[in-house]
Amino acid sequence: MSDPTHLPLLQLRGISKSFPGVKALAEVDFTVRRGEVHALMGENGAGKSTLIKVLTGVYQRDGGSALFDAHDINPKTPQDAQRIGISTVYQEVNLIPHLSVAENICLGRQRSKFGFLNWREIRRRAEKAMARLGIAVDVAETVANCSIAIQQLVAIARALDIDAKLLILDEPTSSLDEKEVERLFGVMRKLKDEGLGIVFVTHFLDQVYAVSDRITVLRNGNFVGEYEAASLPRIELISKMMGKELSEADFKAADRKEHQRGETPLLHLENVGRRGSLKPLNLEIFEGEVLGLSGLLGSGRTETARLLFGVDQPDSGTTRLDGNPIKLKSPRQAMERKFGFCPEDRKTEAIIPNLSVRENIVLALQVNQGWMRYVSRAKQNELADKFIKALNIKTPHAEQPIRLLSGGNQQKVILARWLASHPRLLILDEPTRGIDVGAKLEIEKLVASLAGEGMAILFISSDLEEMVRNSHRVVVLRDRKKVCELQGGEISESAIMHAIAKAES
Amino acid sequence: MNTWHKLKWPIIALALVLLFNFIFSSGFFQVEIKNGRLYGSLIDILHRAAPVMLISLGMTLVIATGGIDLSVGSVMAIAGAVAALLLTKTEQPVAMVIIISLAVSFLFGVWNGTLVGLFGITPIVATLILMVSGRGIAQLLTDGQIVTFDNSAFEFIGRGALLGLPFTIWLVLFTFILLTVFTKKTAVGLFIEATGDNEKASAYAGVNTNVVKMLVYAICSLLAGLAGLIVATDIKAADANNAGQWIELDAILAVVIGGTALTGGRFFFAGSLLGATLIQALTTTILTRGVPVQWTLVVKALVIIAVCLLQSETFRRFILPRWKKVTV
Structure with missing residues (x-):
């Protein structure tokens, strides 16, 4: 056996994953070393989220091998993945708003004695976890009262509370302002110096270059390549992601x-x-x-x-x-x-998740017409098809529930909703x-x-x-x-x- | 496809109950014609299920908006009491009696809708108020007595027959068609489903979610009132203490069995009717099989738990690999 420290922390080889009718991942490689921030880049449908879900046990891979910390792994659930040291912080912070910072950090992992909790220990553990990130915050504070940025850091602290070796940050910066992003980057650098591997998913190119050591690009479920961030010009990154040549001028x-x-x-x-x-x-x-x-x-x-x-x-x-x-x-x-309004928070303020793309598109128009003047089904189909084509919305058909679309395509549907009402x-x-x-x-x-x-x-x-x-x-x-x-x-x-x-x- | 997927398990359950009866209860499927009217267990099941069916149609809409209406039983009692009083104490023509008692039911629904839609009170609390106080109102109206009446024209609602079938079955069919047209041929259905699925986003898209909620509670109460009239005519009396007691639970169950999620969103009228039929078919089967009455609720519960579990994807995933292991 080779010395495990010479192996990368995570080595995925030839990972494949199919869903009915879609090949989401085809022979994808992904390697993360200890002490690096590795950006995972790709467009809609590139396979980033599928890859992360395979890695964190939400999905099981159809083929390929996964080596983590010198062991073969095949996590069946997110708990499995956490147990072996793979932790994830998602874009939408998954904390319980009305509990304290300390409770959120230790939730579900608190040790109890005869069913009683040792609050002092929970508090101490939470303080230690936040201190590790270099964040001074009163751990007794209710999470709902903290800024989104602090909430994000609490989520990271929670993820690290179990002995994580690999931390996956899925769009962690999308709700943060610049100062808060800087603070997060500070934390990321600190963790990286401690030898953690960090997978960073983001759409902000600036941030990729500000903090990443390496970049892996996926496109349409395929592995495009792995690059040193320092030697990959921004414009090349974009052209690799989009799969077409694109000059700075075009942009x-x-x-x-x-x-x-x-x-x-x-x-x-x-x-x-x-x-x-x-x-x-x-x-x-x-x-x-x-x-x-x-x-x-x-x-x-x-x-x-x-x-x-x-x-x-x-x-x-x-x-x-x-x-x-x-x-x-x-x-x-x-x-x-x-007037038309595409709100900021697509998920809670814009999409009607279980209704079809068609219904989501006609909603505003129908409201304008009033409930009596029903937009005929034929007209609805026509509108839906028109906008799916015009805005290049990627969906198998107009009857697909909108929640199954990717973020960008959901946004296009919401745009179509307003455009349909002129x-x-x-x-x-x-x-x-x-x-x-x-x-x-x-x-x-x-x-x-x-x-x-x-x-x-x-x-x-x-x-x-x-x-x-x-x-x-x-x-x-x-x-x-x-x-x-x-x-x-x-x-x-x-x-x-x-x-x-x-x-x- | 989607509808079939939702209705698969209740249909299978109903088919099994009927199959059971086909094998074990002779004459269960027999339908006779007496005095130009059909008689038989099947007809009886539909006739008995009519009140729950009517309420479950209204409940379907309420649940589709993410709400719930616990007050339907009390509204039934009120409608019955109002009708009985009008028949015994006044000279109102039957048509007016029906219209007034339904209008009263409707107004109670508007009250529920106002509490939920306008004042944002949690539906379970808002309708609990009327569930408790409504029965009190009905008892006040009847002075706590059972008010009997004798009016053959009025009794047609619950006891009459049309083209060989009990009038109650026609009422259900008519309501089902009317509601389907009302929700699917106008934008009402879309607005209801949108409100239940994501209220905030619907409001941002201009849907008047308050009015949508008022509407569904009003419809639900109106149908509860109609069910109340059926029950009253069935016993020729208004029984404020017992009319419609616990019927809200059967109605909610019927809706859930029928595939409409309690969290709101997509709704399925046909599923709810199927659910109500299943519940009644079980009751009738148990009674005709001569199972001791005290077993009725337990057997009903077991079958319903089975249907609900089979509808749960998590449960199926949990149980299926084991099945496969066993068969291999």
Whole structure:
């Protein structure tokens, strides 16, 4: 037997996995060494999540071999995987909100004496786990009261509480702001120095390069290659993921074009605000224009969107639509004025998980028509097929429950829902969050063409590059306040960051 | 395909119960014509199941929105009491008696819907209020007495026959068709399923989830009222203490057996009717087999547990490998 320390921590060879009608993984190799951060990259349907699920025992592989810590492994359940030292932290934090940090960390693994818990020990163990991450937090605090970032770290602490050797982070940064991401990266580097292997799944290219040592790329269930992060230019990574040559210039092809915006604003907000969520601000939105709303997480972007769409009601100021004051009390009233809203949290606020792609698409249109004027089944099928084709939605058929689609395709269905109802104003809150590069580009292209057709678009994104690429005008928010507005040539990543930074000083 | 998958186990269970009767109960499948009317165990099962069937149709919609209605039994008692009072104390024509008692039931449903939809009270609590107080209201109306009446026109609801079949079966059939058309040929079904599946997302897509909830509770109560009239005409009296007692449990069970999940979302009227039929077929079988009455509930429970377990995917996965091992 060879010395186990010379072997990589994890060695997957020729892993295959099929589902009825789909080959999700075909002969995929994946190697993680001790003390490295390994990014797993790929587009929608590349097989990333399937691979992780095989690794963590959610699925069983059909073929191939898995060597972990010099042993053959074939975990049957996530508990199996945890027992041998493979821990996972998912994108949606799986904590119990009303329990304390300490309880969440030790939940299900607490030792008891005659059925009684030793609270002092639980507390001590939790404190030790958080200290290992270099995070000072009161472990008696209820998780619901902690920021998402802290919750994420608690989830990591929980994952490490059992003696994990391999930590899988599945999209851990999608709800964090930049500072919080830095903190997470700090933790990741620390753990890596302790000899842990870390698998990092993300859609943010910057972050891949900021923290990863190696990158494995998958495409359509196939292994594309394993690369040193330092010697793989960003553009090559993208072209490997997408499977087509793509130049840096192409990536900017959607650059601000000349646009024809209306003379008078479609929507005009004067001192509109809501106590505790948004300080009074002025905002003009024109038809034929993409208005970017930029700022850090929690800066008031989503709050603005919710006020505009009638989810929340402002308690100050006036909103004018085509010059006439309006008061929206519900999303339905906003829809009557031909507004559409793709909310930030796709899973809880947008998709109707068990209904079909078709039903998800027609929902808003049907609401606009009223319950009596049923959109005929033939019309529904026609609409669904049209949008599946037009937006390149990857689904076996229109009757597929939407929950079975990947994130990017779900987002396209939600876009289709609003496009089917022909809005004048479309509010897109983080429309490309957590979706792959290909779908992201398609959505960006769609946004540009919709604005070209005269739709007004409010575009909210934490991705500065994307913000700069797509917006005709950018409003920057900070601390629930509008701090600056950038037009045309003024728009750049540094200008936006400058605006945020200046306000913060 | 999907519907068949949902209905497979209740259909198989019902078929087994019928098969059992075919082998062991002679004359179970016999249908006779007397006075231009069909008689037989099969007809009797459907006739007896009618109240639960009607309520289970309404309950299906309530459960599809993720709610539950515990007050249906009490609403039955109220409807029966109102009808009996109108028949004995006033000179109202039969049509008015029916309309008024159904309208009262409907209003109680609107009350439930208001508590759940408008004020956001948990459905189980909101309808528990009427479950308890409703029976009290019915008892107040009848002064705690059993109010008997004698009105052949009114009694047609529960005892009459049309084209050879009990009128109750026609009522169920008519309600089933009406509700199917109402939910599937308009957008109501889509809005109900969307609300139950993801209420927040539905509201964001403009669905008026409050109105949807009001509607389903109102329909459910209306049908409970109708069931109440059937039960009252069946015994020619309003019995505020016993009418519809525990029927909500049978109705909920019928809905669940029929494939509509308690968590809301997709609903299946046909499944609920099948579930109600299965429950009644079991009861009738037990009675005709001469099993001591005290065994009825236990046997019913066992069969229903079997159906529910077979519907559970986790259970099937748990049990199937063992089966295979045994057969190999």
